[in-house]
Amino acid sequence: MNKQSVQDAKPNKGAKSKKAKGNQTKATKNVLIVGVGGQGVIMISKVLALLCQTQGYQVKQSEVHGMAKRGGGVFSHVRFGEEVWSPTIPMGEADILIALEWAEGLRWLPFLKPDTGIFIADTQQIVPPFACLNRKVGAQTAYATETPKEILSKVADGYALDAGGFAEELGNARAANTILLGALSASLDFENEDWLKIIAKFVPKGSKEINERAFKKGSDWIKKVRANPEEMLLDAPQPVIPVMPEGDVEISLDIIEEWCKSCDICVRLCPERCLEFNELQIVRLKDADACTGCRLCEWLCPDFAITVNRTPVSDNKESA
Numbered sequence: 001m002n003k004q005s006v007q008d009a010k011p012n013k014g015a016k017s018k019k020a021k022g023n024q025t026k027a028t029k030n031v032l033i034v035g036v037g038g039q040g041v042i043m044i045s046k047v048l049a050l051l052c053q054t055q056g057y058q059v060k061q062s063e064v065h066g067m068a069k070r071g072g073g074v075f076s077h078v079r080f081g082e083e084v085w086s087p088t089i090p091m092g093e094a095d096i097l098i099a100l101e102w103a104e105g106l107r108w109l110p111f112l113k114p115d116t117g118i119f120i121a122d123t124q125q126i127v128p129p130f131a132c133l134n135r136k137v138g139a140q141t142a143y144a145t146e147t148p149k150e151i152l153s154k155v156a157d158g159y160a161l162d163a164g165g166f167a168e169e170l171g172n173a174r175a176a177n178t179i180l181l182g183a184l185s186a187s188l189d190f191e192n193e194d195w196l197k198i199i200a201k202f203v204p205k206g207s208k209e210i211n212e213r214a215f216k217k218g219s220d221w222i223k224k225v226r227a228n229p230e231e232m233l234l235d236a237p238q239p240v241i242p243v244m245p246e247g248d249v250e251i252s253l254d255i256i257e258e259w260c261k262s263c264d265i266c267v268r269l270c271p272e273r274c275l276e277f278n279e280l281q282i283v284r285l286k287d288a289d290a291c292t293g294c295r296l297c298e299w300l301c302p303d304f305a306i307t308v309n310r311t312p313v314s315d316n317k318e319s320a
């Protein structure tokens with residue numbers, strides 16, 4: 001069942017003196033953040049809402065996280081300004097749309113202001129189970145096929161980036177949402193040090209430094225592509241439609257036990273029911289013969305704990 005919550009925050013006491021940042025103080029700003037469960041949509045919206053509040057704005061935030069623990073869609077509306085009445089952003093009224101997952105971003109595009117809206121999307125793909133109905137080897141998924149180039153030509157101001165890839169380069173794949181916060185910061189009139197103070201409240205102790213670097217990476221990246229738009233598509237690879245390999249494949253699973261949080265997603269959603277928990281509630285493959293290598297468990301695991309290897313048998317013979 002979907003869960004919706006609405007928060008109405010008044011400016012922090014004494015915060016009025018900190019504001020007065022151009023037009024941002026006058027009109028209500030609408031920021032829509034979308035993605036799937038486990039990606040950090042709520043973290044981004046809470047950081048933004050608290051930052052706006054500490055800067056003296058009235059803030060309204062509403063969020064829906066239905067299948068959040070099952071790889072389902074999650075979205076959050078953040079509205080801030082001198083006086084904000086409604087917690088939700090009407091269709092076509094979002095000033096900024098931040099997408100943590102590519103297809104979710106496309107789904108919410110009608111909410112963006114057609115003439116001035118800013119679209120910032122991670123090109124990461126999390127393929128939902130319904131897009132994988134045909135699970136046979138060689139089958140294609142029904143995932144969105146639009147490329148960044150096609151989409152960015154249709155929005156007023158668009159940016160597609162491989163935030164997950166950037167985060168991995170920095171050494172922590174989970175810092176992708178902070179990279180997106182950095183990218184968002186370039187479109188809002190707040191000081192970087194204020195962003196970083198708030199971000200530090202929402203990230204695990206010990207990851208402050210990497211999140212600071214992630215924030216800078218996102219902020220620097222968007223400034224760079226604004227100055228040289230032709231560089232953007234180099235940084236934003238086209239989404240690849242995941243395709244099952246044809247012919248005989250040898251399938252194996254790598255499971256990083258330390259990263260498994262026992263959330264049960266992969267166990268419940270494996271179409272072949274070939275996963276189970278061990279005595280420590282860590283996932284393991286119980287029936288290797290039944291596994292088709294569909295990669296659903298890999299795509300859905302919010303903690304990146306599973307990698308599915310699908311090696312064509314011919315490759316194995318060559319290397320033998």
Ligand code: SF4
Pocket residue numbers: 259260261262263264265266267283300301302303304305306
């Ligand atoms: S591997 Fe662990 S953390 Fe990942 S989906 Fe399965 S149960 Fe959840």
Ligand code: SF4
Pocket residue numbers: 269270271272273274275290291292293294295296297298308
């Ligand atoms: S274990 Fe993973 S790859 Fe194998 S059938 Fe289940 S979901 Fe697909």
